[in-house]
Amino acid sequence: MYDFVIIGGGIVGLSTGMALCDRYPDAKILVIEKESQLAFHQTGNNSGVIHSGIYYKPGSFKAQFCRDGSRSMVEFCQKHQIDHEVCGKVIVATNEQELPRLENLYKRGLENDIAVKRISPEEVREIEPHVSCVGGIRVFSTGIVNYKQVCQKYAELIQQRGGELRLNTKVLKIISQGKNQVLETNQGNFTTRFVINCAGLHSDRIAKLAKLNPQAKIVPFRGEYYELKPEKRYLVKTLIYPVPNPDFPFLGVHFTRMIDNSVHAGPNAVLSLKREGYHKTDFDLRDFAEVITYPGFWKLAAKHADEGIQEIIRSFSKAAFVRSLQALIPEVQADDLIPTHAGVRAQALMNNGSLVDDFLIIQGDNSIHVCNAPSPAATSSLEIGKAIVAKIPQQSHLPSLVA
Structure with missing residues (x-):
């Protein structure tokens, strides 16, 4: 017992x-x-990021637990001598249209009691010399670790x-x-x-x-990544994120320096045809049937049709994936990237099509x-x-x- x-x-x-x-x-x-x-x-397949909590609705469990959790995770790693680094990250606007969303994100960071700072394009390049942007936010508490x-x-x-x-x-x-x-x-x-x-x-x-x-219902979304070749890792010093679309539940492709100094680029977000489907060809009839017959999935797909199509294109077209990355770092070329492991996100979806x-x-x-x-x-x-x-x-x- x-x-x-x-x-x-x-x-x-x-x-x-x-x-x-x-x-x-x-x-x-x-x-x-x-x-x-x-x-x-x-x-075992996540990005290895110690998140700050900047993205989450003030007062939500995610905002509270992430802000407090980033501190307790660092303390835990220090106490038990687990390799980690509080390197911070930059979130950048790549065009003028993204600046209002960047400002809203900055204000949300303040509401969530997170150490954030507006920075100019010149200040961004002092941190990340190869980034192209029109403005940015410095988030100081973001870190990296091997979970x-x-x-x-x-x-x-x-x-x-x-x-x-x-x-x-x-x-x-x-x-x-x-x-x-x-x-x-x-x-x-x-x-x-x-x-x-x-x-x-x-x-x-x-x-x-x-x-x-x-x-x-849990709907699985596969996140696919590329990795920068070792000789190109100099392009990324810490973590570089785009301004997320507030109407879309994913953060967009970004660059993450891992605790082993490798640099991952991604992920996109596509429906997985198997709950544990880490490859494009993975398929499970039960898992697929549960999603395809769930009204909430079709309502979600209709709401985010344009973004969903772009994610699918990035999944099957390396060139399209690279173009998304070049919005952040124009120097990145297709030959600089090699495929690496994917992860699957267990995302709960309501019957009305809204993501939990x-x-x-x-x-x-x-x-x-x-x-x-x-x-x-x-x-x-x-x-x-x-x-x-x-x-x-x-x-x-x-x-x-x-x-």
Whole structure:
């Protein structure tokens, strides 16, 4: 019998495990992951950015958790000697029409209590000499890290405190049994007093196994990247972002220097035909059918048809992808770029076609389900974990340590 079972061994599941260990040091805790390694999907394929929180609606969970999470993530990395760097980033307007949106973003940064500064094109080039722009914002708190290393440390701390981790363990069924729940898996049954669903790309399906309707469906979007050849890395010193379209849910292609000094360019954002579809040819009939028959998808597609078509063109045309990058750095040429790994974003979509634009955490009977936690979930992971544990009804059989 376990006190808590966490479904999902990504960064949110593992941060929740740590938070549980902090609050309930005597609890019996299990984290189960269906893959053969932790942080295999969203966490292990993300951009490695410690985000500032500048983009998110003031007062939202994303804004609060990301701002606080960027600080706690840096502190965690410092404490545990994990390679990271608070290098800052620039967000630039490449034409006059983007300047009002840049100004709105600057004001949002101030509203979110983030250290931001307006900078001139000349000041941008002092930071990023190869950028072409008409204005910019300097965001000081943005950083870079390897989130797989962060997850390894989370897992190590859970085990040091008595928690268990089980890999290659897939949940097939959830059965209520009085006040307890039985998880039927391919590795046997596990009985627990409380379930926490952090299953990412499959979080809506796990919620349904628990007889809950999350009122949203996970729609997978693949983000495809190129990498600058080593001899061209000098073109990018830190991180360079365009001004995002506020009506489109993605940030646009950008340049990111990774913690290993490689430089990634991207991503675009295209519908994946498989929830774990990291290649253009990946296809799963069940995943595809769920999306294509979901009214919300067609409403979203109609709303963003022009942007969606451009993303698809960039997916299949390197020349089109390069043109987007040249808006930021005109010197970049197609021969400077080589394909690198893709990621898949688990984005919750409502039936009315609106994207769930905040973290979505749903409470059930003796369960909590994280049904939308895309970027900036990695940055925010320590704060999300604490927030999830704070939502758990008091476990009367367990002494708790509440900070």
